[in-house]
Amino acid sequence: MMRVHACLLLLCCACRLVTAGMRVVLSPLDTEGSVSARVGGVVSLNCSAEGGGVSEQSEELEWHRNGQLLKLDPHNHFSPSRLCVQNVTTDDHQVTFTCHLKRNPTVAASAEIKVHFPPDLSGxxxxxxxxxxxxxxxxxxxxxxxxxxxxxxxxxxxxxxxxxxxxxxxxxxxxxxxxxxxxxxxxxxxxxxxxxxxxxxxxxxxxxxxxxDKKMAFPLWPMVAAGVVVTLTAALAVVARWDKVSKCWK
Structure with a gap:
């Protein structure tokens, strides 16, 4: 059991040493670490793993869009990996794409998309x-x-x-x-x-x-109140004359 733990510890240390010298590089980027495009255009990013004492072609990579994992072709998972965003829209403005080592997400590189578009102003x-x-x-x-x-x-x-x-x-x-x-x-x-x-x-x-011109508001409630008064007055008049009306009916 002691030997197993020792082997695992050595493997872990070796993994850290390999990762420590590894870095992920995105290109092409501008001086601000971003990439620009116009609406309807195309954004293309390349991601490569470099250093670490291993062949970069053996490094598996993952891509994220604003933190959400992207599903790419299985053959596009290994360095160098390429991401293409076609028919760019304003929804892609200020979106961040991140590429990282699958075995160590802390080894990563990110780029923000800056979409150039005019204001929707006319007519x-x-x-x-x-x-x-x-x-x-x-x-x-x-x-x-x-x-x-x-x-x-x-x-x-x-x-x-x-x-x-x-x-x-x-x-x-x-x-x-x-x-x-x-x-x-x-x-x-x-x-x-x-x-x-x-x-x-x-x-x-x-x-x-x-x-x-300012419109006069229709006096709704006074009209309703007047209607109620007229109705009650008519009802009282009918009640007051009910005896005579009954005699006429008889």
Whole structure:
């Protein structure tokens, strides 16, 4: 039994020594350790095991996509292993692919996919709002690389200094212009959300804001109350004259 334990210990130490000198290399990568592609394009990655005192062709490798194991052709499990992502979409943006030794997952290399795509921004939209109500205009500005956003009114830069009724909000996916308590004379007009970038140029979406007269709310509950009063009055009148009505029937 002592000899068995000693042999296992020696094997374990030998395995550690072999793995200690082993590394996994991904290529081709840019200086940031990532790979870029456009929507509809192809991403190709090569993974190789190097060093460790063993033949790299005998090293079995595994691939993961954001931590999920990928099933590859059995012949593609050994170094060098190749991964190909075809017809790249925005769903592949910022996805991380990792290649590691099957016998030791700590020996690994990773690469992030950066998909270049423009914002989905075009066309026009009619926005109707009643006077004194709030109006919100939304633009999808999600893109990579990120784009600069400008708001225009009637083709002129929107003047915001001292304008408390205008509120701008923007994150990586959405730009929003909110007009608080819209007034026809002050706010009705044509607004544009414009994005600019060195890669995708200029894109825009137009909003035609129409401020309508404020509609009077229908007095539902007073009408219901009036109906109830009329019904009760008619019922009481019938009860008061019931004796005479009965005599007529007799």
């Amino acid at each position: 026009s939209e009619d926005v109707n709002v009643q006077e004194s109500q709030d109006a919100s205009l939304y633009c999808s500005v999600w893109a990579y690389p990120q784009v600069a956003v400008t708001w225009l009114r009637d083709d002129q830069p929107l003047y915001l200094v001292g304008q408390r009724r205008y509120t701008l909000y923007q994150d990586s996916r959405e730009a929003r212009l909110t007009i608080t308590g819209a007034q026809r004379e002050l706010h009705q007009g044509r607004y544009s959300c414009v994005t600019r970038s060195w890669e995708f140029g200029e894109r825009s979406k137009t909003f035609h804001l129409l401020v309508e």
